[in-house]
Amino acid sequence: MTLLKEYIVPRLIQWAIVIFIGVSLTFLIPRMSPINPIDQAMGRLTAFQTLSPEATLALRQSLMDLYGLEGNLLTQYLNFWGRVLRGDLGPSFSAFPTTVADMIGSGIWWTIGLLGLSTIIAWTLGLVLGGLAGYFPDRWWSKAVENTLVSIYPIPYYIVAFILLMLFTYYLPIFPLVGGSRGTASFSWSYIGSLVYYGFLPALSLVIGATAFRFIMSKALASTERSSDYVRFAEIAALPKRRIVFRYVIRNTMLPQVTDLALSLAAIFEGALITEVVFGYPGLGYLLLNAINASDYNMIMGITLLSIVGIATASLLVDLCYPLIDPRVRYR
Amino acid sequence: MAQPPILEARDLKAYYITEAFGVRRTVKAVDGVSLSIQPGEIYGIAGESGCGKSTLLKMLLGEFEPPLTPVEGTVAYDFGEGPSDALGMDEAEVASIRWSRVSYVPQGSMHVLNPVRRIGDTFHDFISTHRPMPRRQTNEMVKAYLAEFGLREGVLQSFPHQLSGGMRQRVTIALATILSPKLIFADEPTTALDVVVQRSVIQLLKRIQRDHGSTLVLITHDMGVQANLADRIAVLYAGKLVEEADTRTIFKAPRHPYTQHLIGSLPTLEDKVARQSLPGRPPALDDPPTGCRFHPRCPYAMDICKSVEPPLVTLEDGHRAACHLITDEADHAAHSRPALA
Ligand SMILES: Nc1ncnc2c1ncn2[C@@H]1O[C@H](COP(=O)(O)OP(=O)(O)OP(=O)(O)O)[C@@H](O)[C@H]1O
Ligand code: SF4
Ligand SMILES: [Mg+2]
Numbered sequence: 001m002t003l004l005k006e007y008i009v010p011r012l013i014q015w016a017i018v019i020f021i022g023v024s025l026t027f028l029i030p031r032m033s034p035i036n037p038i039d040q041a042m043g044r045l046t047a048f049q050t051l052s053p054e055a056t057l058a059l060r061q062s063l064m065d066l067y068g069l070e071g072n073l074l075t076q077y078l079n080f081w082g083r084v085l086r087g088d089l090g091p092s093f094s095a096f097p098t099t100v101a102d103m104i105g106s107g108i109w110w111t112i113g114l115l116g117l118s119t120i121i122a123w124t125l126g127l128v129l130g131g132l133a134g135y136f137p138d139r140w141w142s143k144a145v146e147n148t149l150v151s152i153y154p155i156p157y158y159i160v161a162f163i164l165l166m167l168f169t170y171y172l173p174i175f176p177l178v179g180g181s182r183g184t185a186s187f188s189w190s191y192i193g194s195l196v197y198y199g200f201l202p203a204l205s206l207v208i209g210a211t212a213f214r215f216i217m218s219k220a221l222a223s224t225e226r227s228s229d230y231v232r233f234a235e236i237a238a239l240p241k242r243r244i245v246f247r248y249v250i251r252n253t254m255l256p257q258v259t260d261l262a263l264s265l266a267a268i269f270e271g272a273l274i275t276e277v278v279f280g281y282p283g284l285g286y287l288l289l290n291a292i293n294a295s296d297y298n299m300i301m302g303i304t305l306l307s308i309v310g311i312a313t314a315s316l317l318v319d320l321c322y323p324l325i326d327p328r329v330r331y332r
Numbered sequence: 333m334a335q336p337p338i339l340e341a342r343d344l345k346a347y348y349i350t351e352a353f354g355v356r357r358t359v360k361a362v363d364g365v366s367l368s369i370q371p372g373e374i375y376g377i378a379g380e381s382g383c384g385k386s387t388l389l390k391m392l393l394g395e396f397e398p399p400l401t402p403v404e405g406t407v408a409y410d411f412g413e414g415p416s417d418a419l420g421m422d423e424a425e426v427a428s429i430r431w432s433r434v435s436y437v438p439q440g441s442m443h444v445l446n447p448v449r450r451i452g453d454t455f456h457d458f459i460s461t462h463r464p465m466p467r468r469q470t471n472e473m474v475k476a477y478l479a480e481f482g483l484r485e486g487v488l489q490s491f492p493h494q495l496s497g498g499m500r501q502r503v504t505i506a507l508a509t510i511l512s513p514k515l516i517f518a519d520e521p522t523t524a525l526d527v528v529v530q531r532s533v534i535q536l537l538k539r540i541q542r543d544h545g546s547t548l549v550l551i552t553h554d555m556g557v558q559a560n561l562a563d564r565i566a567v568l569y570a571g572k573l574v575e576e577a578d579t580r581t582i583f584k585a586p587r588h589p590y591t592q593h594l595i596g597s598l599p600t601l602e603d604k605v606a607r608q609s610l611p612g613r614p615p616a617l618d619d620p621p622t623g624c625r626f627h628p629r630c631p632y633a634m635d636i637c638k639s640v641e642p643p644l645v646t647l648e649d650g651h652r653a654a655c656h657l658i659t660d661e662a663d664h665a666a667h668s669r670p671a672l673a
Contacts, residue, residue: 229440229443230444230446236393236438237431237461238426240461243461247446247457251448252448255448327450327493328491
């Protein structure tokens with residue numbers, strides 16, 4: 001009960017406040033711009049394609065609500081919230097008349113699948129490898145893993161991505177160059193297999209760097225943990241090394257790493273821009289790049305709002321899971 | 333002597349050797365200690381903070397890692413099967429004697445419990461390592477044992493932070509003694525506890541020693557606790573054993589000026605006068621004083637004390653002490669004896 005009152009409820013309130021402030025800022029910022037985005041957007045849109053009068057009207061209305069300068073500030077603000085809560089951000093400019101919500105809805109699962117999985121894989125790998133290397137710093141394998149990961153870590157991500165792309169789609173054409181899957185979506189082995197096949201390279205490119213990062217952190221934490229009183233005591237009692245490393249060392253280094261996992265997961269909602277562009281992967285990052293190129297304000301707004309809600313929610317979920325792994329929070 | 337000693341150290345020297353920026357520093361924390369402990373006795377080791385008590389204990393336990401380096405001497409155990417070397421054990425030998433025969437309650441033992449593991453799981457980890465058995469059975473065993481310690485069964489389900497310092501201390505002692513080891517090392521088991529809890533821990537240690545017939549090596553700077561528990565007491569000063577005798581002798585007829593100072597610092601009820609305290613502090617062990625290491629603080633220091641180290645001589649009933657005041661006497665005795673004959 002105290003857990004609910006002292007831990008869960010404050011975090012829910014915090015979550016709501018973060019979203020409220022984020023959405024309000026998204027409302028305010030375009031209004032500080034000296035140019036009128038609506039005229040600019042309408043001008044650009046009508047320059048490329050001819051729209052029916054109704055379509056133009058619908059578009060203008062959505063723009064008015066989202067960025068509109070119609071009515072007093074309060075009315076504008078309320079209209080804006082109305083649209084946000086309905087999830088109705090109007091049509092995309094660049095793919096008119098498909099709505100922003102539909103486009104995000106189709107892109108987000110690709111991104112969550114790719115980034116979510118590779119983030120979790122890299123986190124687990126880095127945590128375990130770092131824990132082992134921190135606890136057994138003198139073994140040959142721990143030095144080998146450390147030297148490899150520490151050399152990879154400073155290489156900029158886009159170079160890693162390009163090297164993988166060149167190696168495995170051009171010189172050794174094992175993996176596909178673009179796309180997210182083959183065939184129509186279904187729960188068949190062949191479709192799921194194609195998801196893995198298409199996702200492998202982009203995921204690998206993400207996992208390499210993220211593992212190296214997690215490894216370095218985790219190794220430092222494990223080296224400290226190694227000299228803690230309870231690890232020393234377990235060693236003196238001659239507990240098996242494997243038990244000590246997992247239940248005593250890594251189990252304790254996990255705690256700060258979980259908070260950090262929240263931040264990495266939250267970044268998913270901005271999409272892995274470079275990854276998706278380099279590997280032609282149809283996720284949010286790809287959408288965002290197209291939206292920026294086409295000045296698709298509705299889409300940019302949609303992705304911004306989604307990342308606000310996504311980041312806040314991911315942190316909330318991790319915060320709520322934290323008591324499961326740290327008994328000191330669970331039972332006070 | 334009826335039985336061979338269960339633990340014997342001979343001329344043990346163990347230094348902390350560190351090297352930073354090409355400067356080598358040697359802290360002579362244990363510098364030539366010889367002692368022998370009989371099965372079933374409670375052997376107290378006393379001395380001010382920093383005199384090398386914990387270091388000596390780590391060496392007796394055979395648990396050292398750089399910078400702590402054994403320089404000279406031997407430590408041997410004998411559990412009735414002949415002596416075995418305690419300093420050169422490999423991993424398998426360590427695993428085979430720890431907890432089942434030799435156990436350890438570390439200094440600051442309130443903090444040695446894994447904060448993210450339930451007490452019951454920690455017990456299972458420690459027990460099953462040395463005596464493989466299913467979880468249910470360890471639970472039964474621990475429940476029965478904790479009851480003797482006045483700890484409720486619910487403790488098994490708790491995490492360390494949910495217990496008070498005194499409870500954690502008792503849990504650690506239980507954890508170290510549940511397999512009835514023959515030889516138990518306890519480093520300051522009562523320090524940082526309030527007086528009531530302290531008394532219960534003392535009772536507990538006494539009982540464990542009595543019920544299992546264990547040998548207890550007890551480190552504490554608290555002479556009151558020593559008086560309560562120990563059969564025999566060794567007094568350490570600056571890495572050296574300066575006096576050793578049975579508890580009664582240490583308190584009634586101490587020979588070394590440092591021991592006299594130590595027991596003088598024991599408050600008694602009659603004593604309402606402000607006690608004279610010894611000036612100065614124990615020396616830094618990377619550059620100890622020459623001669624008798626106690627001479628800068630000794631009220632009886634003579635010229636010889638500054639240059640010649642007093643030998644540890646054996647007086648009547650195995651009472652040993654290292655001080656020139658005694659050596660002189662022993663010399664006189666030795667010289668006068670032929671005259672008497
Ligand atoms: N890791 C280390 N490196 C260098 N010197 C050390 C190290 N650990 C301890 N020492 C030194 O060795 C000496 C003896 O330390 P030790 O911990 O054995 O003393 P102690 O009698 O147990 O003291 P206390 O009552 O404070 O526990 C001290 O001078 C201390 O500074
Ligand atoms: S040897 Fe000298 S300095 Fe040392 S204790 Fe005895 S009298 Fe004091
Ligand atoms: Mg100590």
